[in-house]
Amino acid sequence: MINTLIGDVGHASVIVAFVAAIVSSYAYFMASRAKIVASGDNSWRKLARGAFYVHGFAVLMVIFALFNIIYEHRYEYYYAWSHSSNHLPVYYMISCFWEGQEGSFLLWIFWHVLLGFVLIRGGKKNKEWEAPVMGIFSFVQLFLTSMILGVVIGDFKLGSSPFILMRDFMTDAPVFAMDPNFVPQDGTGLNPLLQNYWMVIHPPTLFLGFAATLVPFAFAMAGLWKGNFTEWIRPALPWAHFAAVTLGIGIMMGAYWAYETLNFGGYWNWDPVENAVYIPWLVLIGAIHTMIAYRRGKSGLKASFILVITSFILILYATFLTRSGILGNASVHSFTDLGLSGQLFTYLAAFAVLAIGLLVYxxxxxxxxxxxxxxxxxxxxxxxxxxxxxxxxxxxxxxxxIPVYNSFLGFIGIESNAALPADQIAHYTKFQLWAGVGVAILTGIGQLLWWRKGDKGGFTEAIMMPGMLTLLFASLIIVLSKLGVIGNETIDNPIYITLLVASLFAVFANMSIILNLLHKKVTLSGGAVAHIGIALMLIGILFSSGYSNIVSQNTSGMVYSREFPDDINRDNVLLWRNTPVEMDKYTVSYHGQFQEIEGVPGYVNRELLFPTADEYKAIARGRIQVGDKVYFETGDTLNLQSPENTYYEVQYKEREGDKTFTLYPRAQVNPNMGLLASPDIKHFADKDLYTHVSSVPDPNEEKDWGDLKEYELAAGDTIILNDYVAQFNGAEVIKTVPGITLKEGDVAVQADLKIFGEKKTYHAHPVLIYKDGMAGYYPEVVADLGLRLTLMNVDPAAGKFKFGVNATQKDYIILKAMEKPFVNILWIGTIVMSIGFVMAIMRRNQEGGTPKAARKQKEPKKVQAA
Known part of the structure; x- marks a missing residue:
């Protein structure tokens, strides 16, 4: 019988969390009423806190229950079956948790719970903000928890439960009609592209950023609600910094995951899901700047309200875009519709109407x-x-x-065929590049005027040194590029030169600010450090994207396949196994297929592995060692980490010099997703060499072996096989055959053939078994040489052995390689930007520790509309 206890506990906990969120939001609303606060009655506040604590405990129980069904492989639950499998390591089981919509909503809810606990603790010191802020928090939790409620009443569905059983989800499956208690033995597994360590840390970071945007929004709403229009800026500003840095790091983690895992050759593809996160981050950065401007000069308060509210509404809009299914085929990694589109729209509309209504009022x-x-x-x-x-x-x-416009027009009966740009990268870049120029210039000028004397003379003096350094270094970089010292192309594009000059100016202007602030307080320079980081990111993007160089150009004049897109025939090199090819300044060669083995560092050649009926186990055909350490002896059974993945050994040798290195790009031919290729990257100080396979022979297709040729040989005989010299050394009776059980009376004979290839010598050991009066053939395939050798018969009296030999096309890969100049500057800039934000958070928290001084400041009188 199916044990549904853990699922019942999880679903009951969701209901408790939902009800507790309702109670908490209502109690905080009551606690926020002026007359109750004035009277000192804390009963509503205590009830609200208690309800939120109950909500938080229930959320933790939901998380425990959901991870338990994944970890324990409870495939009676649809969520476990559709996102995990038996052989996933624990860290990928964590990724399974948030691969589905319900798990990602739960992760979002969890972060809100933790942030809510922090705010409640802070609210005990600053009680005037706790009730209205936590009232907004609890109200948001109410909506989010409803997304995983999974209550169905007739045709009405509220949320999608992660604890639904397979038999209830797949009601039409014949297997459940025959056996309602059927439980699959294994799950469908985690999406291969998500089996990456970045997918363990990127989603939690990104969702923490999502969750943190609620805090400044809640303070802004509380300020509007309570009529306290100015003081919300002080507690909200550190949280806005925290949300921005967390969201920014999360975005860049996703970019690096794409860089390491996907094969489009970059870190940003302007996919709608990427854009949906990028948009609110930009607005939030704008909000931070207007909030800082208000703190200093008491101007920009209305702009701060607008931008803080907009950033949170855009987070909700991003959620609607990615989870409602409205993007359809427009995005490669949006969620499918679980029937929550109406709920998601309600969530978005409720807070948009509430926020805009309060702001207008x-x-x-x-x-x-x-x-x-x-x-x-x-x-x-x-x-x-x-x-x-x-x-x-x-x-x-x-x-x-655009897909939203089409959907809305279709909903009201108007047909729209508007489509996203065919070349989205070019479309977005031509606008965003100039935005980058503007941001770079403004981060330099703005900082100089912020910290220096605000007049023409002071500005001229401040800009002089950064301006001169900018012109000097920009000229030097352009000249060095022309001489070929930097990169492979001359920097002569006027737009790129403009971005380079603007970014260098931002770096030097902000460095001058830091130098002038060193004698004061280090944390004062947080903004300048963050701006330097952003300028470095722009420089890194400029070089790595604008001057990316494809080194694998097809110079053979051969079209690999008329079915391939033009770019594969044009920008890729064909590598036959063990045949060196000249490619740009490298000599490159492909040396076979490798796999990951548990307990063995690096990769192991497939030629040393004998497959078994269990795809996750193999038998060692020879000694497996790395350096002087032996990990497995011949005949040992070993475990494969990911048998679906193949690593292709590609050796590079610089033609001008003796430097050699080896890369192992990964690929798998997925029956549902086609070729899934992930690059391997060689990191240099000034560039990355980015390598991935574009095409491989389909391992699921039977090889097209040529006609069988038979040879009768005696020990010591030599023959020619497919243009290679082969020598038969003899044969022996063996007692064990990997994967075969030999009984008394069974005989196994193993031959030894030595084949002399161009670069190395190969040993082939075909086996002939006489078992239960029948002959069984176990051929040896030498993939490097395109040979299959079969021991067909033994004539002991004559000392003769009959071999069958088939030949086929040699193994090959089609490879793409490109150089990404100075991409490290982008990642360094991300780190510098993050450090600057952390410094700013420290500064704002220190300022927030003196609220009494702030209260003495009188609000400026309203004299005109801003």
Whole structure:
């Protein structure tokens, strides 16, 4: 019988979490009413806290239950069956947890719980904010928890439960009609592209960023709700920094995962799902700048409200885009529709209407200042920077939302055939590149005017040294590129030169700020450090994307296949096994197929592995050792880590020099997804050599072996096989055959043939078994030489052995390789940017520790609409 206890516990915990979120949100709403706060009655607040704690405990129970069904391989549950399998290591089981929609919603809910606990703890010191902020938090949790509620009443469905049984999900499957208690022996497994360590850490980081955007939104909403229009900025600003850095790191982790795992040759493909996260991050960065401007000059409060609210609404819109199924085939990694599109739209609409309604209602009450911003004031350039960021976000948003427009028009009866741009990379880049130029210039000018004297003379003095250094280094880089010292192409594109100059200016301008702040307080320079990081990222993007160089150009004049796209025939090199080919400045050769073996570092040649009925086990055909250490002896049974993955050994040798290195690009031919290729990357100081396979022979297709040729040989005889010299050394009776049980009376004979290849000598050991009066043939395939050798008969009296030999096309791969110059600058810039944000968080937290001083400041009188 199926044990449903853990699923019942999990589903009951979801219900408890949902009800507790309702209670908490209502109790916090009541606690927020002015008269109750004034009277000192804490009963509603205590009830709200208690309900939120219950909600948090219930969420932890849901997480425990869901991970238990994955970890224990409880395939009676659809979630475990559809996302995991028996042979996944524990760290990939963690990835299984959030591969599905329900698990990712649960991860989002979990982060909200932890952030809520932190806010409650902080609320005990600052009680005026706890109730309204946590009221918003609990209300959001109510909506999110409803997404995994899984309650069905007639045709009405509220949420999708991760604890649904297979027999309830697949009601039409014949197997459940025959046996309602049927449980599959194995699951379908984790998406092969997600079997990467970045997928263990990238989603939690990204969802923490999603969750953290709720905090500044909740403070802004609380400020509007309670009429406290100014002081919400102080507690919200550190959280806005935290949300921005976490979301930014999460985005770049996803970019690096794509760089390491996908084969489009980069880290960003302007996929709608990538865009959906990038858009709110840009707006949130703009919000941070307007909030800082208000803290300093009491201007930009309304802009801060708008941008903070917009960033959270865009997070909800991104959720709707990626999970409603509305993107269809427009994205390679959006979720399929689980019937939650209506719920997701309600979630988005509820908070959009609530936030916009509160903002409109209080618009005229929000304080403004009549202070005019000078062209030489830092605040002015901060606002210009926020505008540039928002325009960049809007451009991406407008195009990404084309499927939404089509769906909406279709819903109201208007047919629309609008399509996303055919070349999305070119479409977005031509706009975003200029946005990058604007951001770089503004981060330099804005910082100089922020920290220096705000007049023409002071600005001229401040800009002089960074400007001179910029021109010097930009000229030097261009000249070195022309001489071939930097990269493979001359930097002569005017747009790229503009971006390079702007980014260098941002670096030097912000470095001058840091040097001037060293004698004060280190944390004051957090903004300058972050801006340097962003400028470095722009430089890294410029070189690695703008000057990426394909080194695997097809110079043979041969078309590999008319079925291949033009780029494969043009930009790839064909490598026959063990046949060196000249490729740009390298001599490159392919040396066979390898696999990962548990307990063995690196990769093991498949020629040393004898397959068994269990695809995850093999028998060693020879000694397996790395260096001087022997890991397995001949005949030992070993475990394969991922038998579906093949690693292709590709050796590079620089033609001008003696440097050699070996890469192992990975690929698998998936029956549902086709060829899934992941690159291997050689990292140099000034570039990455990015290598992946574009085509391999289909391992699922039977090889087209030529006609069988028979040879009768005696020990010591020599013959020619497929242009190779082969020598028969003799044969022996063996007592064990890998994968075969020999009984008394069975005889196994193993031959030994030595074949002399171009680069190495091969030993083939075909086996002939006489078992139960019948002959069984176990041929040896020498893939390097395209030979299959079969021992067909033994004549002991004459000392003769009959062999059958088939020949086929030699093994090959079609390989693409490209150089990514200075891509390391992008990753270094990401780290520098993150350090700057952390410094800014530390500074804002220190400032937030003195709220009494802030309360003494009077709000500026409202004199005009901002």
């Amino acid at each position: 209080n618009w005229k009450k929000i304080p403004t200042t009549e202070k005019e911003l000078s062209t030489y004031s830092g605040e002015f350039w901060v606002f210009i920077g926020a505008i540039v960021l928002c325009l960049a976000a809007f451009q991406v948003l407008f195009t990404t939302s």
